[in-house]
Amino acid sequence: MGFLDIRKVAKAYGQVQALHQVDVSVEEGEFLVLVGPSGCGKSTLLNMIAGLESITSGEIAIKGRVVNGLHPSKRNIAMVFQSYALYPNMTVAQNITFGLEMHKIPKPEREAALKEVGKLLQIEHLLDRRPGQLSGGQRQRVAMGRALVRKPDVFLFDEPLSNLDAKLRVDMRAEIKKLHQKLGATIVYVTHDQIEAMTLSTRIAVMNKGYVQQLGTPRQIYDEPANLFVAGFMGSPAMNLIPARVVMAEGAPQAEVTDAAGIPQLLRLPQGFMAAWEGREILLGLRPEAVTDPEGADRKAQHLQSLRNRVGLTEPAGADTFVTMSLSGRDCVARLRADAEAKPGEEFLFAVNMDKAVAFDPQSEARITN
Ligand SMILES: Nc1ncnc2c1ncn2[C@@H]1O[C@H](COP(=O)(O)OP(=O)(O)OP(=O)(O)O)[C@@H](O)[C@H]1O
Numbered sequence: 001m002g003f004l005d006i007r008k009v010a011k012a013y014g015q016v017q018a019l020h021q022v023d024v025s026v027e028e029g030e031f032l033v034l035v036g037p038s039g040c041g042k043s044t045l046l047n048m049i050a051g052l053e054s055i056t057s058g059e060i061a062i063k064g065r066v067v068n069g070l071h072p073s074k075r076n077i078a079m080v081f082q083s084y085a086l087y088p089n090m091t092v093a094q095n096i097t098f099g100l101e102m103h104k105i106p107k108p109e110r111e112a113a114l115k116e117v118g119k120l121l122q123i124e125h126l127l128d129r130r131p132g133q134l135s136g137g138q139r140q141r142v143a144m145g146r147a148l149v150r151k152p153d154v155f156l157f158d159e160p161l162s163n164l165d166a167k168l169r170v171d172m173r174a175e176i177k178k179l180h181q182k183l184g185a186t187i188v189y190v191t192h193d194q195i196e197a198m199t200l201s202t203r204i205a206v207m208n209k210g211y212v213q214q215l216g217t218p219r220q221i222y223d224e225p226a227n228l229f230v231a232g233f234m235g236s237p238a239m240n241l242i243p244a245r246v247v248m249a250e251g252a253p254q255a256e257v258t259d260a261a262g263i264p265q266l267l268r269l270p271q272g273f274m275a276a277w278e279g280r281e282i283l284l285g286l287r288p289e290a291v292t293d294p295e296g297a298d299r300k301a302q303h304l305q306s307l308r309n310r311v312g313l314t315e316p317a318g319a320d321t322f323v324t325m326s327l328s329g330r331d332c333v334a335r336l337r338a339d340a341e342a343k344p345g346e347e348f349l350f351a352v353n354m355d356k357a358v359a360f361d362p363q364s365e366a367r368i369t370n
Pocket residue numbers: 013016018036037038039040041042043044045192
């Protein structure tokens with residue numbers, strides 16, 4: 001039993017099945033991120049935890065107590081919305097302590113809690129202002145202050161940063177992470193931003209079309225995606241997915257791909273990887289950082305392989321240069337050091353780290369494991 005248990009929870013809005021049998025168990029102090037494209041059911045799940053949506057079937061329990069029929073105010077959770085939902089006519093201080101007042105917490109305690117939260121979020125100098133007199137980032141802090149002041153069992157966040165500009169979003173992301181480390185709070189956080197998911201979470205639930213596609217640590221999700229959807233959704237630039245045929249050569253399974261000139265090239269798969277797949281088609285998954293210039297290659301790689309190929313596009317991005325080349329007729333993006341000498345139209349010797357390669361069954365779309 002976890003701190004927050006979601007057991008076989010489903011949601012139907014009439015004919016629309018918004019969620020199918022979701023099972024997630026969250027430990028105390030975990031930072032669980034729900035990530036996925038628009039309409040996949042993230043907010044629906046969060047709202048069901050909060051008690052703002054009814055549960056069609058299944059059970060949600062907080063600290064061992066089933067909360068299905070429990071009013072939101074009785075669940076000891078706090079939610080921060082994308083819109084912040086601050087009261088425009090109240091001061092920042094009133095906005096933060098309003099919930100405590102409703103719960104009949106005595107004034108001295110409210111004042112003490114306000115002071116603590118004000119200091120934690122560095123908004124002490126804003127307490128007398130109204131929301132209209134604040135910047136977007138400051139409003140966001142006030143909305144978080146209102147959640148923090150209640151000391152809830154679980155914090156729920158629904159895309160709290162999506163109204164902020166890019167720079168502020170990165171700053172606030174770091175603040176939320178610091179806050180989590182400091183407070184050890186249990187958090188469920190919704191975003192459609194895969195970078196936010198990777199940087200904030202202790203675990204990620206990748207969702208699509210009402211299903212949890214994979215639940216795991218950021219490393220597991222990134223290095224061992226369960227299927228093509230997860231592989232394509234997490235990571236930017238996205239994982240390269242190259243059609244390949246499994247052949248045996250020199251006693252080992254190899255992925256046969258074709259280079260830009262249409263000539264077959266072999267990429268050696270780790271021993272024992274997929275002997276059963278000999279002669280069959282797979283999709284070879286290579287992250288851009290697994291395809292580099294030889295000097296930029298990971299020194300710890302055990303299956304580093306050379307691949308000569310014609311360079312298509314080069315895109316300098318400051319610290320790195322992204323290079324596109326053609327493999328099996330698909331664009332394959334490589335991540336090179338900024339000073340690697342790759343020129344469009346010319347041949348280049350790439351280093352491919354096959355330790356990091358993954359493979360997918362093109363039919364079932366599932367990752368092929370040993
Ligand atoms: N009140 C409702 N009535 C009918 N269908 C709804 C209702 N609320 C949500 N849905 C549907 O349920 C599905 C999941 O919606 P939800 O809001 O949970 O998605 P989301 O993952 O939060 O998306 P976004 O990233 O756009 O916020 C969608 O298909 C949506 O159209």
